[in-house]
Amino acid sequence: MRVRLKDYKVQFFRYPCRRLLIVLNFDEVFYIIAMKYYKKYYMLFVIMIIFSAVNCTEEFEPKTEIFESLLVIEGNITDELKRHEILLSKTFRFEEENSSLGESNAEVMVVDNKGNEFIFEETTPGVYRSISPFQAVSGREYTLSIRTNDEKSYISSPMILPVKNEIDNLYVERMTNDEGLEGVGIFVDNFDPSGNASFYRYEFEETYRFNAPSFNDEDIVLDSEDPFVIDFVPRPQNKRTCYKTDVSQGIIITKTEDFDENRVSKFLVRFIGVDDYRNSDRYSILVHQFVQSREAHSFYENVKSFSSSVTLFSQTQPGFIEGNINSVDNSDENVLGFFQVTSTTTKRIFFNYRDFFPTEPIPPFFVGCESFAPIIVPIPVALINELNADRYLFDGETGVNNIFEGPYLLVPKICGDCTVLGTNKRPDFWED
Template sequence: MKRKINHIVKTLFLLTIFLVGCRDPFEPEVTNQDLAVLVVEGFIDIGGELSEITLSRTSPIRSGLGFRPESGALVFLRSETGEEWAFQESQTGVYSHSAVFDANLTYQLGINTQNGIQYLSDPMTPIITPEVEELGFLQDNAGVEIFISTKGNEEAQYFLWDYEEDWIFRPGVRSQFIFNPITKNVDFRKDDQKIDLCWKSNQFPKIILQNAARFQDNTILQRELVRIPLKSEKLTQRYSIKVRQRAINKETYDFWEILRKNSDDIGGIFSPLPSLITGNINAINSDGENVIGIVSMGKSASKRIYINAQDVAPWPYFIEEYEFCKLDQDTVLIANYEREFATGSRLPVVPVVVVTTTIGFRAATRECTDCTLRGTNIKPDFWED
């Protein structure tokens, strides 16, 4: 959920003005002052999984600026016994650490930014997350629904899920050939040169929450996580989803619920007004220094499933980028290979053979044949065929 808090906070003030305005046309006066409020987001896994803390700054509403990572900070975790663990900046604004922590202790996250401001979280008590009981899917006339089932307990009643989607797709026109600038001929592509099968990922999932106490025996049955509509390219070949389940406390649940409402429910005159969000991080050496965000701690649980095209067949699909893709009618003769293929804007696709001799190729544009323009041809490390 990286960048989600920052993006929502940036728009809250503008949305509030529009939603409470009158019916007459109105151009609000929105300050362009750069408040640069620190935004903190993260989950510390006590079971040895990678823990990440993301630090960023808010942007002025009309600045057009996106994610503004906070680099160069000192981030550490301190237990009630005084032991400390330092987080390393693994990428700009993202601080990581892997360790096994005692579930019976309380902890606080500390942050020292380059401008000299120090921040400290409220004390955190780790929560052990129950295992995922079922991760599955249901197909109906509207598409495919991915769902999860789990069972809470007295210590774990509030749940937060996030997920990663990956899927295989193919370009509009498949080519197994490549122009060789040395021989001036057309060769079969090697495995590391293939562009007719790629993987794509979803990096910005929505906020999914549930209070298990609402249900009998704290049992959550088939909570919808993802809806894949008909004609989506995600199910044209093979699809995978990994879901991470976290049990959180009520304070963290309320924080994410406010954020979810601000993100998902705003949009009409009867929608809830944007709510102010703060979190469990506080500045300790600067009066009036604002900070927004939440850090929680515990042991998460995860599960992955795969869905093949034949599992949901027949599956109609439509890929807008390939709507008008087709083979050129004319043949590119051998003598013209270099002129037509050297720039890479057009690629050889189908050999034209007279008797037993290849005299040329029919071609198509790179946009229609090269799937790496929209994804990667490198198989993910976790992928199972």
């Protein structure tokens, strides 16, 4: 099909409260005229635009009235031999939530009561990693020392390594949660016969295998715009199945202090709903169990009850929560955060969706994957624009070609190429 595309003509329309940019060209005008007469819902759409322009109201932008800039410290060293991390940042105003406020160019060091010094270096803004691997040792006290770029010094209370306690059992059961949603629960059991491990915190890394729901064996490519020429090429098969890893974001804690024995029994670490696509094929979870001090447990408990945010230290705090880190220079200065030393153990399990839902339909994909067919008559500008933007992939043919519907179905790229969301490299730990 040989078609000469018309030059673009651009018009701007500005409304009092919002700005609407409409880009029109000859082909799009033709399409609009056609739709006016043949698609009754198009006029309704135009009316809605006009109504919103005439009746729009000023958007409300909340602002923080009272704000105190605080240093935020998240530090945890364990009995694992590795390069440990200390995170430094600053609190932010509500309206600055997307700001990057990592505290850079600080001097960070951990010292034990035997005189050993472990120096940390900044790897990315606000993230400090120990230069050499080390591990916390039982019976020693560890203290965090920080000097910021503006010459302010901070120091933590001395912390000792709690006793180690293994995860006895990590398992999955089909369940209904408190909100009435069907799914699977991932539970932990453990027991400390010594009676010295009473406070626990959990983190997890979940890795799931998933398939692109609209994968097609072919891709459509634009060979030429004028004349309009397309071609079909094979889509790589390794874009059908991928893996993705997410880490826990909330605060997961429990304690056995008030129990008759130090036993954690059927503690829910993770719930996955039956409609969650992460559980659509094969799923694995690595659970980290930290035995922590009473002081650390109280701090995390306060943070959890104080804020509904899903992250630990990035939320705007409605008040001050005292940790174990203080300013050396100014006793009245508030510092948000906690430095802790924990013993840790991990356990991993795998399971399939069909292990627990043998007859239920596969959960819906993360986003909607509705396909559409851009018109190519009288001029294929809509299809050309979408192919050049690389936002959609080929999803099949319609068998028709008119002013209402084109012959080629397109689907959002995320639905036909799994590498948009994950990686097609199989993790080393993965078991089929």
